[in-house]
Amino acid sequence: MAQYRRAGAAVAVIRLHNAPVNALSSAVVQALAQGVKKADLDPSVKAVVICGANGKFSAGADIRTFSSLQPRDRPALAETVSLIERSQKPVVAAIEGVALGGGLEVALGCHYRIAHAQARVGFPEVLLGILPAAEGTQRLPRLIGIPAALDLITTGRHVLAAEALKLGIIDEIVKENTVERAIELASKVSGQPLGPRKISLKPVPDLPDMEAILSEALVKVKRKARGRLSPEMCIQAIKAAVQLPFAEGVEKERELFRFLLGSGQAKAQQYAFFAERAVEKWTMPSGTSWKTASAQPIRKAAVIGLGTMGRGIVTSLVKAKMLVVALEQDQKQLDIGREAVTSLLQWEASKMQQSGQSQDICDPARLQFTLDFGALRDVDLVIEAVFEDMALKKEIFRKLSTICKPEAFLCTNTSALDIDEIAAVTSHPHQVIGTHFFSPAHVMKLLEVIRGHHTSPTTIATAMSLAKTLNKVGVLVGNCFGFVGNRMMAPYVEQAIFLLEEGCKPEEVDQAVEGFGFHMGPFRMLDLAGLDVGWRSRKGQGLTGPKLAPGTPARQRESRRYSPLPDFLCEQGRYGQKAGKGWYLYEKPGGRTANPDPWLYNFLSEYRETHGIKARFVDQEEILERCLYALINEGFQILADRIASAPEDIDVIYIYGYGWPTHRGGPMFHASTVGLPHVLSRLQKYSEAHPDIPKLQPSPFLKKLVALGSPPLREWVSHVRQPSSKL
Numbered sequence: 153m154a155q156y157r158r159a160g161a162a163v164a165v166i167r168l169h170n171a172p173v174n175a176l177s178s179a180v181v182q183a184l185a186q187g188v189k190k191a192d193l194d195p196s197v198k199a200v201v202i203c204g205a206n207g208k209f210s211a212g213a214d215i216r217t218f219s220s221l222q223p224r225d226r227p228a229l230a231e232t233v234s235l236i237e238r239s240q241k242p243v244v245a246a247i248e249g250v251a252l253g254g255g256l257e258v259a260l261g262c263h264y265r266i267a268h269a270q271a272r273v274g275f276p277e278v279l280l281g282i283l284p285a286a287e288g289t290q291r292l293p294r295l296i297g298i299p300a301a302l303d304l305i306t307t308g309r310h311v312l313a314a315e316a317l318k319l320g321i322i323d324e325i326v327k328e329n330t331v332e333r334a335i336e337l338a339s340k341v342s343g344q345p346l347g348p349r350k351i352s353l354k355p356v357p358d359l360p361d362m363e364a365i366l367s368e369a370l371v372k373v374k375r376k377a378r379g380r381l382s383p384e385m386c387i388q389a390i391k392a393a394v395q396l397p398f399a400e401g402v403e404k405e406r407e408l409f410r411f412l413l414g415s416g417q418a419k420a421q422q423y424a425f426f427a428e429r430a431v432e433k434w435t436m437p438s439g440t441s442w443k444t445a446s447a448q449p450i451r452k453a454a455v456i457g458l459g460t461m462g463r464g465i466v467t468s469l470v471k472a473k474m475l476v477v478a479l480e481q482d483q484k485q486l487d488i489g490r491e492a493v494t495s496l497l498q499w500e501a502s503k504m505q506q507s508g509q510s511q512d513i514c515d516p517a518r519l520q521f522t523l524d525f526g527a528l529r530d531v532d533l534v535i536e537a538v539f540e541d542m543a544l545k546k547e548i549f550r551k552l553s554t555i556c557k558p559e560a561f562l563c564t565n566t567s568a569l570d571i572d573e574i575a576a577v578t579s580h581p582h583q584v585i586g587t588h589f590f591s592p593a594h595v596m597k598l599l600e601v602i603r604g605h606h607t608s609p610t611t612i613a614t615a616m617s618l619a620k621t622l623n624k625v626g627v628l629v630g631n632c633f634g635f636v637g638n639r640m641m642a643p644y645v646e647q648a649i650f651l652l653e654e655g656c657k658p659e660e661v662d663q664a665v666e667g668f669g670f671h672m673g674p675f676r677m678l679d680l681a682g683l684d685v686g687w688r689s690r691k692g693q694g695l696t697g698p699k700l701a702p703g704t705p706a707r708q709r710e711s712r713r714y715s716p717l718p719d720f721l722c723e724q725g726r727y728g729q730k731a732g733k734g735w736y737l738y739e740k741p742g743g744r745t746a747n748p749d750p751w752l753y754n755f756l757s758e759y760r761e762t763h764g765i766k767a768r769f770v771d772q773e774e775i776l777e778r779c780l781y782a783l784i785n786e787g788f789q790i791l792a793d794r795i796a797s798a799p800e801d802i803d804v805i806y807i808y809g810y811g812w813p814t815h816r817g818g819p820m821f822h823a824s825t826v827g828l829p830h831v832l833s834r835l836q837k838y839s840e841a842h843p844d845i846p847k848l849q850p851s852p853f854l855k856k857l858v859a860l861g862s863p864p865l866r867e868w869v870s871h872v873r874q875p876s877s878k879l
């Protein structure tokens with residue numbers, strides 16, 4: 153848990169030991185405290201070094217233990233940090249890998265800090281719904297000043313050693329032998345006065361406009377937080393560092409920590425942390441999983457199509473230092489694509505430069521633009537990113553099947569289309585897989601990985617590993633229309649539009665959803681994505697346009713309720729932001745400020761009149777429940793259909809791909825929090841009121857779980873009916 157050894161005659165080395173990341177469990181903290189006491193009591197020890205096993209200092213407190221903390225529990229980690237600082241002998245932190253959260257707090261208790269050049273430090277607690285409560289909110293401002301402490305503590309960002317040195321968090325950077333260098337330093341400084349090195353004794357560096365800095369920071373975090381409490385509480389704790397003596401500041405920090413831990417948001421954010429890690433450990437319904445399948449190395453990749461998605465994908469691949477072939481169909485598109493990719497890469501390089509990272513990502517030798525399919529002969533993997541047209545995709549895959557080497561993996565970037573239909577035109581369907589990137593693809597963290605009927609475990613492992621290489625979170629899902637994300641989005645958007653028919657305005661629906669914590673409500677989202685995307689899909693499905701059977705009632709399709717409102721908007725050229733008008737009015741085509749549109753109000757009134765709909769007042773609760781519970785209901789069906797293998801998969805997809813607020817833990821976690829019986833009863837109520845909306849009828853799987861007494865979320869999948877045995 154923490155090994156104690158002597159290095160030479162006078163230095164004691166305490167090595168934190170708790171694989172894989174040296175999390176500070178109570179056993180580790182206890183062993184650390186014992187080590188420090190032992191060194192203090194031993195007159196032959198003149199100095200101490202604290203380091204971590206396996207090249208990592210520590211990733212902080214053990215997050216899994218937070219749920220069992222009791223209000224009366226002793227703040228053992230904070231006491232140990234104080235103990236280190238109070239030591240009569242100099243203590244040096246030798247930071248390799250990471251010193252995060254409680255790990256950094258331990259380092260701040262030390263009198264000196266040496267870090268390896270690749271080490272990262274930070275206070276990511278805010279992302280877990282809490283704050284650095286082992287005196288970190290009181291020490292960091294004293295060490296680096298208020299503006300920098302506000303930045304680090306409220307964003308949770310990790311900083312590389314070079315930046316940490318600039319900020320004053322660490323004293324020295326080394327390129328190798330971090331622990332040995334720390335031992336040398338410890339020997340050198342032994343006997344020197346420690347007072348000036350104890351951060352708790354330092355004053356917070358004063359600034360003339362301190363009040364204004366704190367107030368501005370509060371306004372800024374509140375605007376961004378969308379209901380998340382932890383950033384605001386972090387500021388309150390930092391404010392306490394400014395206004396109170398150290399010991400009182402620590403009391404305030406603890407009080408705020410207790411409040412956050414009990415708020416429910418911390419539980420949701422910590423669930424999300426582990427859900428993100430759980431989805432990496434994928435399983436297929438056949439039982440094959442990440443444990444047995446191994447990924448193939450991808451050295452060279454190709455991207456077909458340099459539209460918005462293709463450009464983002466190329467940028468991601470280049471950033472991951474792969475060789476990339478970017479292919480377009482004509483010279484004009486190729487030139488436009490090349491220019492766009494170049495400027496995206498320049499932008500990325502400048503961002504990396506600012507954060508002290510190496511920026512050699514723009515090396516043109518690694519990126520080849522071409523019109524020639526022949527250039528794809530030796531690539532290990534292809535990502536086709538042309539627009540959503542099945543015929544076009546099939547034509548490309550037919551070509552790829554003959555041109556690419558037989559072992560190449562063939563990925564299609566699609567948000568809804570049938571992977572099996574695409575795979576069927578190739579000679580290696582087991583090497584075909586869906587990779588649904590989210591726009592902008594070089595920014596968005598989610599990659600929905602869609603297994604087709606024939607996709608091999610190696611292909612899945614390779615696509616999941618590609619996600620990791622691209623610094624994305626890959627989630628494996630089954631093949632159905634819209635997969636997980638868009639399949640759940642459909643009933644959500646459908647409800648939003650039905651609510652307009654019934655009497656709402658777009659901004660009322662958006663405000664309710666944004667009040668819940670989404671970055672964007674459904675109408676602002678539709679305007680951003682482009683209304684024509686859905687219109688094309690509905691025309692393809694024969695729900696509107698020339699394929700619609702004559703005499704079909706305007707508001708009904710196959711005896712289900714249907715709203716032609718979005719079709720009418722598209723017929724008027726109101727495609728959303730890019731057209732300057734959609735559900736909202738924008739200052740110009742491509743404008744970003746969504747203004748309520750009187751034209752739309754008139755249009756909605758006339759529409760209701762034409763169809764004999766009496767507008768009614770719909771309260772915020774109904775807006776929210778109808779939109780969110782319709783989406784969640786589909787989530788239960790997706791679990792029952794084994795399209796997602798666990799609720800965590802759905803939650804991660806929604807957090808990283810659709811802006812679901814992290815402090816609400818994802819749609820399925822949210823359902824478990826408000827209670828399955830509640831979700832069921834509200835769906836029952838709404839489906840009785842709207843019997844022509846099948847998506848409001850509760851999923852049989854939700855009903856089953858409620859009948860079983862609403863088991864905890866981690867048990868849900870054990871109640872999914874297994875497919876009948878083929879034996």
Ligand SMILES: CCCCCCCCCCCCC/C=C/C(=O)SCCNC(=O)CCNC(=O)[C@H](O)C(C)(C)COP(=O)(O)OP(=O)(O)OC[C@H]1O[C@@H](n2cnc3c(N)ncnc32)[C@H](O)[C@@H]1OP(=O)(O)O
Pocket residue numbers: 172173175176211212213214215216221222223224225226227228229230250252253254255276277280283284285286406409410413426429430
């Ligand atoms: C009720 C009131 C009581 C009051 C009591 C009084 C007050 C008490 C005071 C208590 C004060 C505590 C203050 C300190 C808080 C903290 O330190 S919170 C933790 C902060 N640290 C983090 O958020 C870091 C989280 N980890 C990471 O970001 C990454 O894991 C990594 C370190 C950067 C490594 O990344 P990578 O190499 O990609 O590996 P991963 O797959 O992410 O992780 C590997 C496995 O390790 C598990 N893990 C990681 N960190 C932790 C952790 N801190 N605790 C527990 N487990 C951790 C991770 O889950 C992986 O395991 P598997 O899930 O099994 O795969």
